[in-house]
Amino acid sequence: MDADAKSQDKTRDSGPARPATGLPTLEELQHWTWVIGRAQQMMMQAALSTPPEGMPVVPGLNDPATLGRVRDFWSDSMALWQRFVDPAAEPGIAAKPDRRFRAEQWQSPLFDWIRQSYQVIADHLLRGVDALEGVAPKQKEQIRFAAQGFIDAMSPTNFPATNPEVLDRIVETRGENLLKGLQNMLADMGRGQLTHSDATSFEVGRNLATTPGKVVKRTELYELIHYTPTTETVASVPILIFPPWINRFYILDLAPEKSLIRWLVDQGFSVFMVSWKSADAAMKDVIWDDYVAAQIDATDTVRALLSVESVHAVGYCVAGTTLAATLALLAARGDSAKVASATFFTAQVDFSEAGELLHFVDDEQLKLIATLSPDGFLDGRYLAATFNLLRGRDLIWNYVTNNYLLGRDYVPFDLLHWNGDVTNLPAKWHLSYLTDLYRDNLLVKPGALAVAGVPLDLTRVTTPAYVQAGREDHIAPPESVWKITETFAGPLRFVLAGSGHIAGVVNPPAAGKYQYWTNDAPAATLQDFVAGATETKGSWWPDWTAWLIGRDSNRVPAMGARIPGAGALPALDEAPGQYVRQR
Structure with a gap:
């Protein structure tokens, strides 16, 4: 022991009494x-x-x-x-x-x-x-x-x-x-889900999903909503939107000032929306083929109802991935003309760079997921917890602190209310989605996957496509979405929007938020695209609708079958329908 150490022994052996203040x-x-x-x-x-000689x-x-x-x-x-x-x-x-x-x-x-x-x-x-x-x-x-x-x-x-x-x-x-926080925590434990927003402030049909329309078709898998036009004439080619069935469709029809549906209707488009049914035990045998078939069925229904050759199809997230498979199936059958254009909101077809969700698809994780679906469907709360874990600091611990420890009241927020409005998923589809797409990345490999017995080859898709990605998207990273441009063979416009998976899509022009980037020059990589891109402030929605009109600028009177329920399909229900309310 050196002298310095010895001089401190007394200090270590005994110390002064601590004052009462602690x-x-x-x-x-x-x-x-x-x-x-x-x-x-x-x-x-x-x-x-x-190190001593010989020490490893x-x-x-x-x-x-x-x-x-x-x-x-x-x-x-x-x-x-x-x-x-x-x-x-x-x-x-x-x-x-x-x-x-x-x-x-x-x-x-x-x-x-x-x-x-x-x-x-x-x-x-x-x-x-x-x-x-x-x-x-x-x-x-x-x-x-x-x-x-x-x-x-x-x-x-x-x-x-x-x-x-x-x-x-x-x-x-x-x-x-602490008592208020304990009450909040016990309530969340009772419902098996973390609360993010004041649930009493929102109700579907009252202040969410309020764009007027009618349900004109109902199947065991989806409802088809036709929205009421607000202009005297409408674009001849209708828009048919496929939202993800992982959440409710009304992310695209929140409050009127945020609603993409209402905005499209006001721009003079005939708009149809698919509202998927939340899975139950009766859907235990539903697989990916059934969702592809549903997209084709909805497309044919709209075409027949309006007597048009084709539709502008839109796929958001997983429904966009499925839309890519649908286009490949139509191409193989020689039916590509049914879709005039395809728009992809934050969708992936090549999952090699699919981001943090890849952490949940190893063999052990997949075995665990299989045990969570004893009745043939996955409870949506499990998936909600997974997505919360991807942003644990913001979507878990922020609420633990504010609502459990500080005992604060929940703040009304429509987007977070939607985020907590979970849907159940068919177990067979969900497991195959994780294995075939996320783990094995088969969709991008020609012939590796088949739907209805037909091998899929995305490189045969020549349908004009509009591809939107979110710069800060953690669910479908822009590098992953970009790979669509390396896969399809038809004309394509890629747009990089500010923000992420939700706010990057739900960004109405009136809000004046964020920005988007475009680049008409050829680009081999996303980095090349960004390097030569032009930034435009605000929403990318007007760029998209201008692109749609560029495909077909013809207009027709908003009458007859263009009015929900006035054509061959009578109205079954008022929008937003029954499936969006089922829990």
């Missing part, structure tokens, strides 16, 4: 500063010393890179401690912007130190994952995803004792916030 005394701060400083010195000596170097334990990372961690930790005991000292680490810590209470010395300590540990944990050697890239991504989830869960904002806002709230309400 705060550390100056002597205690000096003691712990010495302890950590001595530890840092020992770590530095170990990192700089030469074990990767991840005593190799130079690992020792260097340990040294960096201790150095960053010491800088934080120095700032805590001496506020006048230069900060060792620049604070990172993080809205979880934006409240002024986090600026106090103690909680600022807690915050920065958490960030140091988080940074070094992720660096350690990135430095792993001998691990397959896919496995490393899975480890990083899990590590980030752990980091988000362990944030000091998620615990009452380390969140100064919660401590202040406990004093302010005399603990009533």
Whole structure:
């Protein structure tokens, strides 16, 4: 033991009594500063010393890179401690912007130190994952995803004792916030789903999905809604929209000022919407072929009703993937003329770069998913939890803090209400979707998949296509959506929209939000596209409708069969129909 260490023995053996306030005394701060400083010195000596001759170097334990990372961690930790005991000292680490810590209470010395300590540990944990050697890239991504989830869960904002806002709230309400939060938590446990919005503020047909129209067809799988025109003439080619059956269709018909459906009708289009049925035990044998068949059936129904040769088909997310298969099937049958154009909202056909959802499709995960569907359908709450995990910080822990710990009331938000309005999925379809598309990426391989016994080849699709991707989409990353441009053989327009999977699509022009990028020059990659792209402020909707009109500018009077229920198909129900209300 060196002289410095011996001189501190008395301090370690006994210390001054702590004052009644519980705060550390100056002597205690000096003691712990010495302890950590001595530890840092020992770590530095170990990192700089030469290993004894013959000692094996074990990767991840005593190799130079690992020792260097340990040294960096201790150095960053010491800088934080120095700032805590001496506020006048230069900060060792620049604070990172993080809205979880934006409240002024986090600026106090103690909680600022807690915050920065958490960030140091988080940074070094992720660096350690990135430095792993001998691990397959896919496995490393899975480890990083899990590590980030752990980091988000362990944030000091998620615990009452380390969140100064919660401590202040406990004093302010005399603990009533904890009781209110417990009530919120027990309610969520009872319904098996995390609440994001005030459920009493919204109702389908009252202030959601209110665009006037009629249900003109109902099958065991879908309802077909025909919307009432608001213009004297309409485009001759109707628009037929296939929303994802993973959620309710009214994401495209929220409040009137946000509704894509209402906007399209006001632009003079005949608009039809498919409303999918939420799966139940009767749909245990439904597979992907049935959804392709439903898209063709809906297309033929609209064509016959309006006496038109073709429709403008729109597929959103998984329904866009299915639309690609539908187009390939029509091409194989020589029926491509049934679809005048195809529009894809954040849809994928090549899943090699499908983002974080790929973390959920290894063999063990798939075995687990299979056990969750004993009645032949997957409860939509499981899928909602999966999507929440992709953005755990925003969609899980933010609500744990606000609604469980702080005991705040839920804020009305139509988009989050829709996000929680889950649908069940046919188990056979869901499992094949994960295995055939996400895991094995078969759709992009000519002939690897078949529908109704017909092999699919996307390279035979020559239908004009409009492809929209979201720049910040974490469900269908733009790099993945871009691959459609490398697959189809027909004319194609690619548009990169600001924001993500939902807000990038639901962006009405009147809102004046976000932007989009276009590039008419050939581009081999998304990076090339962006490098030469032109940015336009606001919504991409007008660009899309201009493109549709460019396919066919003919107009017809809005009368006869163009009025819902006035043609060969009588009205069965008022929009938004029955299926959207089934739980």
